[in-house]
Amino acid sequence: MNEFYLKVYEIVRKIPKGRVTTYGAIAQCLGANRSARLVGYAMNLSHQFDPTIPAHRVVNKNGLLTGKHHFSTPTQMQELLEAEGIQVKNNQIKNFEKLFWNPCE
DNA sequence: ACTTTGACTATAA
DNA sequence: GTTATAGCCAAAG
Numbered sequence: 001m002n003e004f005y006l007k008v009y010e011i012v013r014k015i016p017k018g019r020v021t022t023y024g025a026i027a028q029c030l031g032a033n034r035s036a037r038l039v040g041y042a043m044n045l046s047h048q049f050d051p052t053i054p055a056h057r058v059v060n061k062n063g064l065l066t067g068k069h070h071f072s073t074p075t076q077m078q079e080l081l082e083a084e085g086i087q088v089k090n091n092q093i094k095n096f097e098k099l100f101w102n103p104c105e
Numbered sequence: 106a107c108t109t110t111g112a113c114t115a116t117a118a
Numbered sequence: 119g120t121t122a123t124a125g126c127c128a129a130a131g
Contacts, residue, residue, distance in 0.1 A: 024114060035126065036112095036114060036126085037126065038126085041127080042128095060113060
């Protein structure tokens with residue numbers, strides 16, 4: 001287990017309800033600005049040992065739910081977001097810039 | 106050990 | 119707005 005993954009999980013768990021962040025923001029917070037893919041990959045690995053991570057609050061830079069196919073059902077991610085008050089349209093989070101949460105704060 | 110793939114991002118056309 | 123390309127790093131085949 002690398003420190004990188006642990007930090008990723010720690011940050012994701014810190015994401016407030018009703019807020020979202022991006023892979024790139026997390027990577028940048030960890031000092032690995034060019035390793036956004038690793039964040040997504042860490043999420044993919046996360047479910048096999050720590051499923052409690054709210055991965056639905058992590059989206060790509062455009063606010064798109066790129067990882068929805070990795071959930072139990074392709075619609076679960078959107079449903080979880082909507083359950084927290086986040087509006088999703090066409091796989092994209094509405095008002096994404098305002099809902100965005102900076103993990104470094 | 107080598108190749109492919111991927112929950113990404115930035116840039117260019 | 120889209121598509122293409124390249125850079126990035128780690129896991130899986």
